[in-house]
Amino acid sequence: MRYSLTLAALAAATGVSFAQSAVPAYGQCGGQGYTGSTVCVSGYHCSKNNDYYSQCVAGAGSSGVATTIKTSVVPSSSSTVVTKPPVTTSKVVSTSKVATTTTAAAGSIATTSGTKFIIDGKAGYYAGTNSYWIGFLTNNNDIDLVMQHLASSGLKILRVWGFNDVTTTPTDGTVYYQSFANGEPTINTGANGLQRLDYVVKSAEAHGIKLIINFVNNWTDYGGMAAYFSYAGITSNAQWYNSTKAQAQYQKYIKAVVSRYSSSTAIFAWELANEPRCTGCDLSTLKTWVVNTSKYIKSLDSKHMVTTGEEGFGPIPGDDGSYPYQLSAGGSNFTANCEVPTIDFCTYHLYPESWSVTPTQAWGNQWIKAHAQACTAVGKPCLLEEFGASNNCGIESDWQATALKAAGTGADLFWQYGDTLSYGQTSQDGNTAFYGDALYTCLVTNHIKAIDSL
Secondary structure, three states: OOOOOOHHHHHHHHOOOOOOOOEOOOOEEEOOOOOOOOOEOOOEEEEEOOOOOEEEEEOOOOOOOOOOOOOOOOOOOOOOOOOOOOOOOEEOOOOOOOOOOOOOOOOOOOEEEOOEEEEOOEEEOEEEEEOOOHHHOOOHHHHHHHHHHHHHHOOOEEEEOOOOEEOOOOOOOEEOOEEOHHHOOEEOOOOOOHHHHHHHHHHHHHHOOEEEEEOOEOOOOOOOHHHHHHHHOOOOHHHHOOOHHHHHHHHHHHHHHHHHHOOOOOEEEEEOOEOOOOOOOOHHHHHHHHHHHHHHHHHHOOOOEEEOOOOOOOOOOOOOOOHHHOHHHOOOOHHHHHOOOOOOOEEEEEOHHHHOOOOOHHHHHHHHHHHHHHHHHHOOOEEEEEEOOOOOHHHHHHHHHHHHHOOOEEEEEEOOEEOEEOOEEOOOOOOOEEOOOHHHHHHHHHHHHHHHOO
16 A cells, blocks of 8 residues: 655654655645645645645645744643554543644535535535544644645545543543543543544634534444443443433533534534444334434534434335345434434445445445435435445445435545554554555545536
């Protein structure tokens, strides 16, 4: 695989100075911390998007040099080390403070129009990705680098984990957002807690990236619903949805997060959970939870969109009767949840291999078309929020093309984004496209060109 490093990063790593050549079309040419060339190739000029990012765009500008605005950041006393995901937590070695003098990029709060998404005033089809680990990073420069790469690639939406629950409170600076230790939950708003998510939002604002932030995991990674069990006196996810004690603390956590960013233009949507399931439950259990939780979020923040984070299970027009189309697959009904008034758009995922279905273009294409048809009937956009077929460019790019053409689907987010940061590569879970590699060209560069050609 091929990985892309800026000259500045390479020089910092090796101590060697490099001659700076002209920046290629649509490449970065300025911004806070940037030390590369500020001169663009012929026919392009350096245009400032925000304090963090300037880009070579077509046309003759007033100057080939971008203005760089410096931000005061308390330097780290030592290099930052982050344990590679997936692990329960990510360890903080640095005590670097969040930058305080950033200026939010021009933009507005995302919304919908029929089955289209509107981002910064423009209705259209959008591409994005997932980065569950970004809120657990402790080096601000790493976060900024990811945001710069997303922006320069044309990706607009980034889905991140807004939860990180533990049952034993770390004492070594490890990042966590909520602890259920000692029988009493504590929300961590400190430097190794939600302040890490603060910086993700700040950087997203500066780079024009829109974030989907969720509040709990169906799975045990980073705590999940299981972290609530002992505190609430329950033993299963199915009980979690009906537990007064668990839901009260869940809503308390939601309020703690939403209140921090309720005015931010970087928030694309609040998401109830990552892949909520209630296996073996009556369908009313999950539906009632969706209704109550989405209403609660809207009572806290009526400006931003709310969605479920579900996988799209349940019978819908065009289904083939396979497992994912069964009500028993997750104890949910995709269409019924999509129709909830306080849900603004509907999510579905695509992992045939995990669902005992052969991962072919044909099956995935039909899954996409069926959900797009269901969303069209409801009058809301569908978001193909996660998809993967073991890094198979041919299959995954074909799914993207189908989603792009399917009226009813307004955006797609591949799982997952990868990059080379200060500590090395981020997680490769078998469905990771790393910035600058061949798969990234397939799933991002080529896909963005197809979207732009519409």
